[in-house]
Amino acid sequence: MSQRFTGRSIVITGGASGLGRATATRLAAEGARLTLVDLSEEGLAAAVAEIRGATADAEITTVTADVSQETDVQRYVDAAVSAYGRIDGFFNNAGIEGRQNLTENFTEAEFARVISINLNGVFLGMEKVLRVMHEQGSGAIVNTASVGGIRGVGNQSGYAAAKHGVVGLTRNSAVEYGAMGIRINAIAPGAIWTPMVENSMKQIDADNPRGAAEQFIQANPTKRYGEPHEIAAVVAFLLSEDASYVNAAIIPIDGGQSAKY
Secondary structure, three states: OOOOOOOOEEEEEOOOOHHHHHHHHHHHHOOOEEEEEEOOHHHHHHHHHHHHHHOOOOEEEEEEOOOOOHHHHHHHHHHHHHHHOOOOEEEEOOOOOOOOEOHHHOOHHHHHHHHHHHHHHHHHHHHHHHHHHHHHOOEEEEEEOOHHHOOOOOOEHHHHHHHHHHHHHHHHHHHHHHHHOEEEEEEEEOOEOOHHHHHHHHHHOOOOHHHHHHHHHOOOOOOOOEOHHHHHHHHHHHHOHHHOOOOOOEEEEOOOHHHOO
């Protein structure tokens, strides 16, 4: 595998599972020096073990943090700078789906909870990391949006509102920072088989989540779920110099489902 990230400091939120863990594994194999952030200390330990199982000499710093809390965000940024002296890349990925419900039944409390993590958390991460990158004069950020950030999906008011917000925040900040040597893009994953998607299927059919999953995927042109490593490959590209002229892009990774009438 190429070594595009040798010596580069990369921060990943939501690094303990799913897309974050898969991306961390990919970047470590390419030489990245990682700062993994997650709310789960146990999950972070498992992620480190998995990554080092694949790349024994991987440099990894872990920070247990809540991305919706400004003090926690500042703490993980400070930890990355303390460990490696800089932040070259940021996978701003942590998020939750929230409970599925019609908008009239969603509740203000649940809406606020989802927004605090999926949108406020992304903003706070960008705010703190961009200060470091601006001073450096370089850097790349990839935010995790969703196909739910470019179209409606139903029963997910908080998630859709937050992910649409991530798309707008990505485009706006990319316009601001493009002349400063900083690129900001977002991915819009569709049906990727992760613990979060598995939980979503349980909300649809608690007795037969696998059956619900199979029914859900029939609308996809590929007739299958994506795998986390397929997302990781795109994130690695966007964080690398191979994507040096890619800025303000929102990249669907959904097997073509969002393009289907």
